Amino acid sequence: MADPDAGRDARTRRAAGRGSLAVMLLPALMAVVGLFGGGLFLGILQGLGHLPGAGLSRLSATHFSRVWSDPDFLTSFGLTLYIAAVSTLVAAVISVVAALALSRLVNRYRAVHFVFQVPLTVPHLVIAVAVLFMISPAGLLARVAAAAGLIQAPADFPLLVNDRWSIGIILTYVWKEIPFITLMLLAVLQNAGRELLDVGRTLKADAWQRFRHIVLPTIFPALGAASLIVFAYTFGAFEVPYLLGRTYPMTLPVWAYKHYSDIDLLARPEGIATGILIAGMVAAAVVTAQALTRAARKKGIVL
Amino acid sequence: MVHHRRCQCRCFSGLLAAALLLIMVPASPAAEPPWEAVLQQARGQTVNWFMWGGSPAVNAYVNGYVAARVKELYGIDLQQGPVKDIAEVVGKLVIEKQAGKHTGGHVDLMWINGENFRTCKKNGLLFGPFAERLPNQRYVDWGRPSVYNDFGEPVEGLESPWGSAQVVMIYDQARISDPPRSVGALLEWIRRHPGRFAYPAPPDFTGSVFVRHVFYHLSEDIGRWQGSFRRSELVATAERTYQVLRELAPHLWRGGSTYPESPVRMNTLFADGEIDFAFSYHQAEASRQILDGLFPETVRTYVFDEGTIANTHFVAIPFNAADSAGAMVVANFLLSPEAQLKKADPDVWGDFPAIDPGRLPPEWQARFRDLPRGPATLSDAELQSHQLPEPPSEILIHLEKGWEQHVLKER
Known part of the structure; x- marks a missing residue:
């Protein structure tokens, strides 16, 4: 017969385990809930017009609706979406190619890993300024091209910064995000890819088939996650479009900053409302991506 | 005519200052x-x-x-x-x-x-x-x-x-021998030299003061902005300012499709030879830039004949x-x-x-x-005899908002 105390003991132990787990998680939870959640809560409150210092105290959704109904909102939203989507797509495609090409090399030369880690440490702002120095009409490339006689004067260089198609912004993001996505993919490829590919080869699968049915499903979760992070970042980032974008139309984060830093304190709630809308859109993108991945997994398209 | 008006304005401001002192003395x-x-x-x-x-x-x-x-x-x-x-x-x-x-x-x-x-x-x-x-x-x-x-x-x-601090225009005498000495002449110069001038987009502080110079240029009497003015006067002059700046845009750097985001960027464009003028709300800025090796030795500054804004x-x-x-x-x-x-x-x-x-x-x-004094800084006497006051911040904000709506977005 079992000792009745033993059951109680186990229960207490389990409860104690749960208790200590909660205690161990508490500091992290407090930081996340307190700092992030608290900030978000205060942000929403201010976005709803709670700014007692400036004589605003009634809560209302007017600031949100004013942002929504601004004729520029759709333009700004479209521009932001365009920049984030194109940057993510281009960076993802190049990263897949790069990861495949490098996966063998990495085993032999650890230095490859290191080289790819360097760009991760450089802030976006620095890259944006570097891009400006390189490809602006008075930049290094324009001067070299003019000196080499390819163009008449540096000013004839094609317009790649503060330009209509946001080429400078996209270039900055692509340069910065390729190493990030590539490293994520390399980690997966090194651990899982090799044996499956050998099996594929034994079964006479050609290169495309091996890629389509082995590599892609293997790397997809990592690729999807990395791309999502890149998309969320580029959608909400301020400094690169501020420096390399046109004065107008502007991306949503630049718009939010403009309102927030307005000399008129009453414009602040609109800036915050824009910021919250950006956060909401990114959250919606994450949820959609998760749903799509789950659907794809059910159909067996990805692992 | 203009001189006469300015003289009147001075006398008036002198009176005002005297009145102010009278108010201030019994206040202690x-x-x-x-x-x-x-x-x-x-x-x-x-x-x-x-x-x-x-x-x-x-x-x-x-x-x-x-x-x-x-x-x-x-x-x-x-x-x-x-x-x-x-x-x-x-x-x-x-x-x-x-x-x-x-x-x-x-x-x-x-x-x-x-x-x-x-x-x-x-x-x-x-x-x-x-x-x-x-x-x-x-x-x-x-x-x-x-x-x-x-x-x-x-x-x-x-x-x-x-x-x-006082606004000064910055130019390179190796490139421009005879810079336009009034706001009107500058506007004319810009029209005749497309793509060679830029101003930072307001509400940047420096870009905003350029807009105020155009606003003053189009005002009949800038003295009235210091006192009590009717809102309709402000709106009318502001409208004319936007009109002039809208018509100017195609002649600006990059055809006005974008503006430098800061005076730092404008200075870079100037140093790179993309534009022929810069301006600063600091009279010694150009000398500083020469000392730092960012501007060539031949860079000089000047103020408009009608004066530049000082605060x-x-x-x-x-x-x-x-x-x-x-x-x-x-x-x-x-x-x-x-x-x-x-x-x-x-x-x-x-x-x-x-x-x-x-x-x-x-x-x-x-x-x-x-x-x-740096090589490009004007004498105190030259600067002080060409000072215009800032308009009330109400006008400043009105112009910044209006510029964004009517010049940048062309509504």
Whole structure:
């Protein structure tokens, strides 16, 4: 017969385990809930017009609706979406190619890993300024091209910064995000890819088939996650479009900053409302991506 | 015609200043302690001076020179509180006032002007009037419109001038031999040289002051913006300003499809030869850039014949400052010939004096005259005889918002 105390003991132990787990998680939870959640809560409150210092105290959704109904909102939203989507797509495609090409090399030369880690440490702002120095009409490339006689004067260089198609912004993001996505993919490829590919080869699968049915499903979760992070970042980032974008139309984060830093304190709630809308859109993108991945997994398209 | 009008305007401003002094004098009742008592009270106090902390030159001047001197002369410990924008401190004072904290405030002195001063004055956040109690105030020329009015807001002794700045046009005489000497001529020059001029997009401070120069150019009499004007007058002149700037846009750098986001970018474009002019709200900026090797030696500055906009920056004491006596002594020291001379040295800061060197003893006048001036900086006399006051911040904001709507977005 079992000792009745033993059951109680186990229960207490389990409860104690749960208790200590909660205690161990508490500091992290407090930081996340307190700092992030608290900030978000205060942000929403201010976005709803709670700014007692400036004589605003009634809560209302007017600031949100004013942002929504601004004729520029759709333009700004479209521009932001365009920049984030194109940057993510281009960076993802190049990263897949790069990861495949490098996966063998990495085993032999650890230095490859290191080289790819360097760009991760450089802030976006620095890259944006570097891009400006390189490809602006008075930049290094324009001067070299003019000196080499390819163009008449540096000013004839094609317009790649503060330009209509946001080429400078996209270039900055692509340069910065390729190493990030590539490293994520390399980690997966090194651990899982090799044996499956050998099996594929034994079964006479050609290169495309091996890629389509082995590599892609293997790397997809990592690729999807990395791309999502890149998309969320580029959608909400301020400094690169501020420096390399046109004065107008502007991306949503630049718009939010403009309102927030307005000399008129009453414009602040609109800036915050824009910021919250950006956060909401990114959250919606994450949820959609998760749903799509789950659907794809059910159909067996990805692992 | 124009000269005549300006003369009238001067006389008027002189009268106004005199009237102001009359108002200010009885504002210091006999009950106020004499300066000696203030000095005594200030000894041993710690003065917390909050200011924009973005300039290494200013920080070095305050933390090095000023702090050491007020310690030595008056036994005051000066602590700088660097902030990104003094509006943060103003916001804090609003809250302290609401919360009823009327004494023992942490902030003793702030570096402010313009919109922030107006907010403080409107909300009763300032100690004083105290400016006329400072002995060194005798060196200040209160007759200048950019001194007795801070962006159109009468100062009324609630802040004490510290320095001033004036807009100057920057050009390279190796490229342009005869620059356009008025706003009208400049606009004409831009039309004839497409793509060779740019201004930072307002609400950038420097871009915004360019728009105000065009606004002044289109105003019949700029003096009226200092006094009481009808809103309809403002709207009409502002509309004309947007109209002119809209028509100018296709002739600007990049056909006006984008604007430099900051004066730093405009300076880069100028140095790279993409545009032929830059301008700055700091009369010594071009010399500084030459010293730093960013501009060629042949760069020079000039002011428009009708004048360029100048403003004064001030220090003020919050209503609840714990160490207001110490703060007054520091404000007074800042106006001393020695402190103003040091500040005007291009190697230290190169800020324009808030005092009128003409009111100083001859030996001090000579020292100000002998200050090394950068190769591109105009003489004080040339600058001071071409100063226009800032319009009230209400006009400034109206123009910034309107520019965005009507020029940038062409609505």
